[in-house]
Amino acid sequence: MLAEKALDLIRELHRTSSGTLSPYNEDKIRQVLEEMKTLFEQNKDKAHSVAEGQTDQLSSIQLRHAGIQRNKRCLLAYLYNRLEQIRKMRWEFGSVLPPDVKYNMCEQEVQWFNQYNRLLANYMRSIGESGGLDLTQDMKPPKTLYVLVRCLLDHGEFETQDGNIILLKKNSQHYLLRSECEHLIRQGVLEHVVQ
Amino acid sequence: MAAFSTAGESVNSYFNIDDILASQEKIPCSFNVDVAAMGYLDQSTTNVDISVGTKLELPFWLARYLYRGTRSIVSLETPKSYREGYRHILKADPNVVDLHRLGPFFYLFGGKLISFQLPDADDIASILLKTFQGRFRRIMDGSQNALHTDLTGQVSMLDEQERQLFAAGQQGLHDFQKWENRESEKLSTSVMIANHRKRKRIGVSTQPS
Numbered sequence: 001m002l003a004e005k006a007l008d009l010i011r012e013l014h015r016t017s018s019g020t021l022s023p024y025n026e027d028k029i030r031q032v033l034e035e036m037k038t039l040f041e042q043n044k045d046k047a048h049s050v051a052e053g054q055t056d057q058l059s060s061i062q063l064r065h066a067g068i069q070r071n072k073r074c075l076l077a078y079l080y081n082r083l084e085q086i087r088k089m090r091w092e093f094g095s096v097l098p099p100d101v102k103y104n105m106c107e108q109e110v111q112w113f114n115q116y117n118r119l120l121a122n123y124m125r126s127i128g129e130s131g132g133l134d135l136t137q138d139m140k141p142p143k144t145l146y147v148l149v150r151c152l153l154d155h156g157e158f159e160t161q162d163g164n165i166i167l168l169k170k171n172s173q174h175y176l177l178r179s180e181c182e183h184l185i186r187q188g189v190l191e192h193v194v195q
Numbered sequence: 196m197a198a199f200s201t202a203g204e205s206v207n208s209y210f211n212i213d214d215i216l217a218s219q220e221k222i223p224c225s226f227n228v229d230v231a232a233m234g235y236l237d238q239s240t241t242n243v244d245i246s247v248g249t250k251l252e253l254p255f256w257l258a259r260y261l262y263r264g265t266r267s268i269v270s271l272e273t274p275k276s277y278r279e280g281y282r283h284i285l286k287a288d289p290n291v292v293d294l295h296r297l298g299p300f301f302y303l304f305g306g307k308l309i310s311f312q313l314p315d316a317d318d319i320a321s322i323l324l325k326t327f328q329g330r331f332r333r334i335m336d337g338s339q340n341a342l343h344t345d346l347t348g349q350v351s352m353l354d355e356q357e358r359q360l361f362a363a364g365q366q367g368l369h370d371f372q373k374w375e376n377r378e379s380e381k382l383s384t385s386v387m388i389a390n391h392r393k394r395k396r397i398g399v400s401t402q403p404s
Contacts, residue, residue, distance in 0.1 A: 018390050
């Protein structure tokens with residue numbers, strides 16, 4: 001069937017759950033591109049014969065053209081949806097992605113991610129008068145300045161804004177500035193304790 | 196978090212995965228003209244060409260392209276799950292039908308079908324609406340009132356879009372529950388990272404601590 005391989009790529013996206021990025025399927029993309037190329041070459045040949053008056057080829061040309069269009073749509077959708085996923089990951093994981101996610105990206109996607117990172121950083125720096133605004137903070141409206149947190153992992157030393165160094169050891173509890181530890185809570189290093 | 200999500204994305208979008216998958220659903224077609232050198236589409240013969248009158252099930256995107264007015268390359272029939280027989284079943288009681296088996300994109304594909312000028316397009320349109328109206332109450336009931344019950348039996352009978360609706364309802368219920376328990380201000384690990392952890396089993400200590 002036409003464009004069957006391209007659909008496999010879309011099915012692959014459909015299966016992927018939210019916290020992961022499937023490996024960039026370079027092999028399949030190449031196969032789809034080859035299929036498109038073959039269809040295109042065939043059409044080019046036949047188009048010449050149609051121009052010479054053999055109109056019975058027209059229907060098969062249309063059929064193949066539909067196949068090319070479909071393949072194109074599937075490929076573009078594959079790339080686009082992956083980029084969307086990477087973009088979401090920038091907001092969830094922060095500016096550094098986990099190595100296993102990075103490993104599944106192709107070279108262009110890594111480039112794109114770096115550029116997106118830079119754009120976002122520049123934009124956030126340009127907001128406001130002094131030093132910009134971190135948009136990834138305060139995902140929920142803040143209620144208090146300080147929060148009580150408990151460590152879920154051994155994270156090592158952490159330097160607070162006022163210069164104190166505290167050791168984030170598993171199961172230890174700390175009273176920290178909300179703005180400082182929100183990222184760590186979202187990363188799953190700390191747990192917010194609500195009294 | 197609407198700031199960076201694409202919530203307003205329309206279903207008809209070129210890049211939409213559901214839309215692409217729905218347009219892969221098959222429609223029975225018969226060819227009105229010979230098509231040279233495309234015989235490999237028909238796996239039941241070894242002919243090089245597709246001849247007049249060949250019946251094939253073509254995916255929607257291809258049928259859409261080949262079906263243009265009166266002088267089109269193919270003529271179409273209504274797919275089985277939208278024909279009179281199934282319409283009667285859906286009319287009798289939409290709640291007992293397993294829509295996911297009937298076509299995982301029953302509504303989306305049905306909507307696409309209507310765009311063809313099939314003779315029973317009006318009937319299909321009205322049955323899509325009636326089916327949804329009939330099933331909506333149960334979807335809402337299930338998703339809004341069962342917090343700790345196993346609903347896989349019910350969910351497995353829903354079509355993809357109904358599942359999204361169901362999930363949205365459940366999400367709303369959970370958020371409301373959180374608010375009632377004064378947990379809505381609690382900062383939590385992001386869902387994406389939690390899912391990522393689950394797969395990688397990071398933080399699952401292997402040595403006794």
